[in-house]
Every structure is written in structure tokens, then in C-alpha cells.
Amino acid sequence: MPENTTIDIDTATFKGSISANTGLFIDGKWVDPVIPETIDVINPATGKKIAAVSVGSSKDVDIAVKAAHKAYKTTWGLKCPGSQRGKLLTRLADLLERDRDQFAALEAINVGKSMITCARTVAISFAHALGKPFNIANGGDLSGSINCIRYFGGWADKVQGKTIQNNESKLAYTRREPYGVVGQIIPWNFPMLMLSWKVGPALATGNCIVLKPSEMTPLSALKFAELIVEAGFPPGVFNIVNGYVPPSALHPGITVGQAISEHMNISKVAFTGSTLVGRKVLEASAKSNLKVVTLELGGKSPSIIFDDCDLEKTVRSAMQAMYGNMGQSCVAGTRIFIQEGIYPQFIEKFTALVKGLGQATGDPFAPTTKHGPQVSQVQFDRIMGYIESGKESGATVHVGGERHGTEGYFIQPTIFTDCTPDMKIVREEIFGPVAAIMTFKTEEEVIDAANASEYGLAACVFSENISRAVRVAHAIESGSTFVNSAQNIDPAVPFGGYKASGIGREHGEYALETYTQVKAVHVSIASL
Numbered sequence: 001m002p003e004n005t006t007i008d009i010d011t012a013t014f015k016g017s018i019s020a021n022t023g024l025f026i027d028g029k030w031v032d033p034v035i036p037e038t039i040d041v042i043n044p045a046t047g048k049k050i051a052a053v054s055v056g057s058s059k060d061v062d063i064a065v066k067a068a069h070k071a072y073k074t075t076w077g078l079k080c081p082g083s084q085r086g087k088l089l090t091r092l093a094d095l096l097e098r099d100r101d102q103f104a105a106l107e108a109i110n111v112g113k114s115m116i117t118c119a120r121t122v123a124i125s126f127a128h129a130l131g132k133p134f135n136i137a138n139g140g141d142l143s144g145s146i147n148c149i150r151y152f153g154g155w156a157d158k159v160q161g162k163t164i165q166n167n168e169s170k171l172a173y174t175r176r177e178p179y180g181v182v183g184q185i186i187p188w189n190f191p192m193l194m195l196s197w198k199v200g201p202a203l204a205t206g207n208c209i210v211l212k213p214s215e216m217t218p219l220s221a222l223k224f225a226e227l228i229v230e231a232g233f234p235p236g237v238f239n240i241v242n243g244y245v246p247p248s249a250l251h252p253g254i255t256v257g258q259a260i261s262e263h264m265n266i267s268k269v270a271f272t273g274s275t276l277v278g279r280k281v282l283e284a285s286a287k288s289n290l291k292v293v294t295l296e297l298g299g300k301s302p303s304i305i306f307d308d309c310d311l312e313k314t315v316r317s318a319m320q321a322m323y324g325n326m327g328q329s330c331v332a333g334t335r336i337f338i339q340e341g342i343y344p345q346f347i348e349k350f351t352a353l354v355k356g357l358g359q360a361t362g363d364p365f366a367p368t369t370k371h372g373p374q375v376s377q378v379q380f381d382r383i384m385g386y387i388e389s390g391k392e393s394g395a396t397v398h399v400g401g402e403r404h405g406t407e408g409y410f411i412q413p414t415i416f417t418d419c420t421p422d423m424k425i426v427r428e429e430i431f432g433p434v435a436a437i438m439t440f441k442t443e444e445e446v447i448d449a450a451n452a453s454e455y456g457l458a459a460c461v462f463s464e465n466i467s468r469a470v471r472v473a474h475a476i477e478s479g480s481t482f483v484n485s486a487q488n489i490d491p492a493v494p495f496g497g498y499k500a501s502g503i504g505r506e507h508g509e510y511a512l513e514t515y516t517q518v519k520a521v522h523v524s525i526a527s528l
């Protein structure tokens, strides 16, 4: 039987012992993988092991899919009224709220999220607060997760089809039916938040889930499974299979993520992660059962700053948009375009703020920390590689550009100036605290420059001329554009990418569409 691990945390911002099971969660129970194997979970602030958790294989995915199918046919799906699904989701949100400090602490220790602005008061669902310190994890990530699950709980009994009045000799109507078993593959940058974005709409619409957390950050998902049981969801509705990437010696064949993508009895996969893997998921679907695939992938989002912006607010928002979550955010505003007239004032204030952020780098549990570590050695090396590339290609390191400290995976918040569109640091997603600054003269010029990217996830536009701001927002090729704010994502508003940033939308009514398929029913009412 898999064991509980206990994580003791004694810090200024969180004190307590958190226990979490380290097994796979299948059919409402904790189980060992068919081939017993574990993976170490690392604290990125120290590089040291926190715990070891079980990892599964395609065999465990098969078992989880069978359990999910059984639940779908017997206790969930069309067998469970939407009102009951909504009640359970609302209960789940309440339980998450009750235990939010523990979940925030798990995010802080496993992802390096820091604990500064005790943002319990944060009104928005997804605060791109700086860093992943504990208080930020609690305010931003946990508020966002709770709000998202509660929001979709409200939708569960409101999923509706339509009647079609086209022909008086028939009654034609549509139904929105769940897919059955859906696979969900989530990343490490916002483990609880990405889980909630996927679990909320899937359960609201009556699907059963086989979820794979990132192998780097499984702890909060494992803890979440306990709340699924406590809330009263029937066994098999929600299953977790952790997995390795790349294949290990014990699991030389396909990985868990690939097994989910290829599975013949999974009818839809929702994926958040790299564009590279997104392509593989799509390919696996094409080669297996043509399952529906939604993808939320990379970005290289522009922040466009016009001369007539509110400078104080804009500088703060541009910093949040860029350095929130240590730059490990798909919507990060990494290409900062500044109109020439305001460049000197903007750069002076932005530099001061970013240097301040650098001074507030450190222990995710310290009350003053605003900037934590990158998630792993791999990500650290990758980002440092980009910083070297920036230097070699002729950009100027204006701030930062080095590692911070000697332990863990900390990188100084970095600003590159003198950037040109051909540079790797301007074209590619870095997923770290590295800003590329460029200037522009005209609206037309900046629209072209902003759109010269394979990505199209998000953008920020800063101008007090609302006509111009909205005009530019419409001209930018992105799934979301934020006017005069950092990326205040909201569970009621659709989220997703244009171009290589993804397929489909999460959040809002659109998410219900991506978790249901439409059935048309034609009933003849013609008199004989």
C-alpha cells in the first residue's frame, strides 16, 4: 500500500505538518503502480529532496481509464444530475478554501512560490502576483483555483442544448453530452491552478478524468485527491497517474502522458505545456482514435506602452506581467515595446522596480520575498542559456543577467535593452525572468512588430487614449489582450491562444463547449 509522506514546515509565514499520499489515485483509492517505481520531488529553493512519489506507466493508465469508464456509466456522466455535480463542486471549492494554507505551502515548497503579499483579498481569480512565495501562492494561485472550481460548480446544472425551429413536421433539438473519459496533462508552473482550470469544467459537464500532474510538481494534486474523497465524488470520477518524462530504465516504452494521448478509450485530452509536446499530443490523437485535443501552449506576449499611458500604473503592470511567477508563465509580457517619447521615463522607473524585485529574491517562505527560484535545474540551465545568447547576440544586460546566490535555482530578474527582432531572446519563449525591451515610433509599426511572432497567446496595451488602446487590442493576434492591466485572467472569460499558442479555449461558457459534444435529435411530429 502506498504511504503518506509528512512534510514539516516551520517558517515565518507557515508552520505545520502536511501529509500527502505518495501513491497513484485510482478508483477512489490510493494504489501502488503496477511496476513499482518512484521519482524524487525537489525543493527548487534548495535543490534538496522533499519526498518520493510513485510513478506509473501505461498499465496504470489502462486501469485508471477502466475505473473512469465504470464511474461514467454508473454514477457520473448522464447518471448524475447537473445539480448534484454542482453541489459536489461547490463543496470541493469550500474544502479547498478551508485548506488553502496547506495547499499554498505545498506550492511554495514544490514550485518555489513565495509568500509576500498575503493576497487573500485579491479579487481577481488569477493574480499574476510576483514570485510564487507562499503568500502569493495563497492569494493568487489558491484564490484562482477556488474561484474557478466554484464558478464551474455554478454551471453544472445550466449546460443546455437548443431547439431548432426549421421544420414544422419535426421537433429538432440538440443536447450537450459529456465525452466520457477525458485525459488531462498539466504543467508545473501553476500546479493547482492548472488542475482547477481543467477539473472544474470537466466535472461540471459530467466527464470522468485521468489526470497526469507534472512529474516535478505532483504534491498539491495528490493532496487535492483527498478533498475529492471528502467532498463525496464517486470512486473513479477523478484519477491521478503520475509519470516520468523521459522514459526510465523501468519504463523504457511510452510515458504516462503519451499513454493518455494515445489511449483508445479516452475521448478528449486537454494539455497545457510546451508547443513541442502539444504537437506530440495532437499527433498521438491523429494516430489513435482522433480524440478531441485542446492545447494551451507557449507564448511570447507583447506589452505595448504608448507615450500617453499612466506611467506609474503602467510600470507596475508591465513588471507584474513580465516577472510574475518568475517569468514562468505562458502569458508573460516578455517583449516590451516602448514608444520613443516615454522611453527615458519608463526605463528609469522600470529599472528601479526590477532592481527592487532583485533585492527581494530568496526563501519562498520569508515574508519579504517577492521573487523565488525557477522550478528545476533543467529550467535554470535553459534560462541561463538564453541569457548567454542575449549577451552574445549584442543585446545589453541593463539589469541582472546572473544567477542569484549559490543554492537552489534562483535567477536575477533581468532586463535586456538594445534588442532586435532577429534575436533568440526576442523570438523564443524563455519561461524565465528575462525581459527584451524595444522601442517604436508609430501605432502601425508596433502592431506589425507585436504580431511578428509564431505565438499569439496574450498581449497588454497601455494607453490613456481608449480609442487607440481598443484599436490596438483588436489588431493584435492574441487570444487575450489586456488593456491597462497585467494579465488578470478570470474564470468567466475565455482563455486560449491564436497561432502556435494553442487550440480551443478554457474558462467561461467556452470551456463547457470544449468538454461536451453536441448531439442532434430529430423527432418526427408529422401527422400520418
Ligand SMILES: NC(=O)C1=CN([C@@H]2O[C@H](COP(=O)(O)OP(=O)(O)OC[C@H]3O[C@@H](n4cnc5c(N)ncnc54)[C@H](O)[C@@H]3O)[C@@H](O)[C@H]2O)C=CC1
Pocket (backbone or CB within 6 Å): 185, 186, 187, 188, 189, 212, 213, 214, 215, 244, 245, 255, 256, 257, 258, 261, 272, 273, 274, 275, 277, 278, 280, 281, 296, 297, 298, 329, 330, 429, 430, 431
Ligand atoms: N503553457 C504553459 O503554461 C507552459 C509552457 N511550458 C513551456 O515548455 C517548456 C518546457 O517545459 P517542460 O516542463 O519540459 O514542458 P512539457 O511540455 O514537457 O511538460 C508539460 C506536461 O507535459 C507532459 N509531457 C511531456 N512529454 C509528453 C508527451 N510526449 N506526451 C504527453 N505529455 C507529455 C509533462 O510530463 C508535463 O506534465 C518551458 O520552458 C515553457 O517554455 C512549460 C510549462 C507550462
Ligand code: BAL
Pocket (backbone or CB within 6 Å): 189, 190, 272, 296, 328, 329, 330, 331, 332
Ligand atoms: N498556463 C496558463 C497560465 C500561465 O501560464 O500564465
